[in-house]
Amino acid sequence: MKTDGQGAPEENSIDPDPYLSRARNVMRRPFTSLLAQGVKAFSYYTGWYPLWQQPDGPRPIILFYHKVQRRPVGTWGEEVLDLEAFKQHMAFLSREYEPIPLSELVAALQGKIPMPDRAVAITFDDGYRNNLRLAAPILRHYRVPATLFISTGLIGTNQWMWAYELEEIFHRYPLEAISASARHPLITRLCAQAMNSQVALVACVEYLKSVPHPKMLEVVCRIREQLPVELDEENQFLSWDEVRQLRSYGFEFGAHTESHPILIRQRLEDAERELVACCDTLERELGTRPKLFAYPNGDTSPAVTALVGRYFEAAVTTHPGVCSPSGNLLELPRVGAPRVVSDLAFQMERHLRQGGHALQAQAY
Ligand SMILES: [Zn+2]
Secondary structure: OOOOOOOOHHHHOOOOHHHHHHHHHHHHHHHHOHHHHHHHHHHHHHOOOOOOOOOOOOOOEEEEEOOOEOOOEOOOOOEOOEHHHHHHHHHHHHHHOEEOOHHHHHHHHOOOOOOOOOEEEEEEEEOEOHHHHHHHHHHHHOOOOEEEEEOHHHOOOOOOOHHHHHHHHHHHOOHHHHHHHHOOHHHHHHHHHOOOHHHHHHHHHHHHHOOOHHHHHHHHHHHHHHOOOOOOHHHOEOOHHHHHHHHHOOEEEEEOOOOOOOHHHOOHHHHHHHHHHHHHHHHHHHOOOOOEEEOHHHOOOHHHHHHHHOOOOEEEOOOOOOOOOOOOOOOEOOEEOOOOHHHHHHHHHHHHHHOOOOOOOOOO
């Protein structure tokens, strides 16, 4: 197919407004949630959750993380989950909950072993080096087991996860330069109409997540060629030797595809190739075939779930909620861990007592 960089005709008719308004809403969230944060901090420090019922049985929760950063601020100066915040999370979870490996949580859901009353399983996605350097010693200190879902094609490379790479590019270069390098009509309109680089970034990432993986790669490659950014420490991936080191810290491993495509945008045969390649590499490097899977970006469909069921015992999404023995083991809910420990405590209590709905963490 011809790829002249000007985009297919249908790309000219895509409406940029939904992407821009979603991006503005994401940006607005921190400013409107200050009061809520105060209430959550009060509950955390006093243990006061008066309006909610105690749960009538085990309601296990799976948490997900990506990176634990050395610096407490992200690209835009925003607060991110750093070492200190992660330490507070693990101190809290080991004190108030019963952290168990995800494989045990799954076995308990299957009725093979008893489920602890306040079971929680910690998971990490993608395979960042900081999982070993920063998170693993803290997990070991608090005796908290964890599961890492690995995108095998990124391990041992100097590549970026594409969305974080775009974040760095949008922070470093003017929107006009990004627009010119992308050579894509909708990206140009999003860059022109966004109120600032951060909104443009979120809108462009949202759009690129909605297109097939090869199309996304094409656009990101064009931008990367013109506007390179050096991979920083926070975004480096593990090597295979480092993955094996994680085992000694009590980590278990699951699959997260080879190249991290959003599977619902793939042809099923391509999605299957991603699963098989990932499992083959994990088996070669770690000696066992994985039984657990995490959907990239948390997205699945009935057809993708059925495909995943042919290769795995259980799979996790990023739909927040508590796990139930009557739920689908191939679409287990997961709660995105918020940065502040009082927010985490509040979300967990709400899920336990209400099965409530939580704000989603950004998932790549
Ligand atoms: Zn991921």
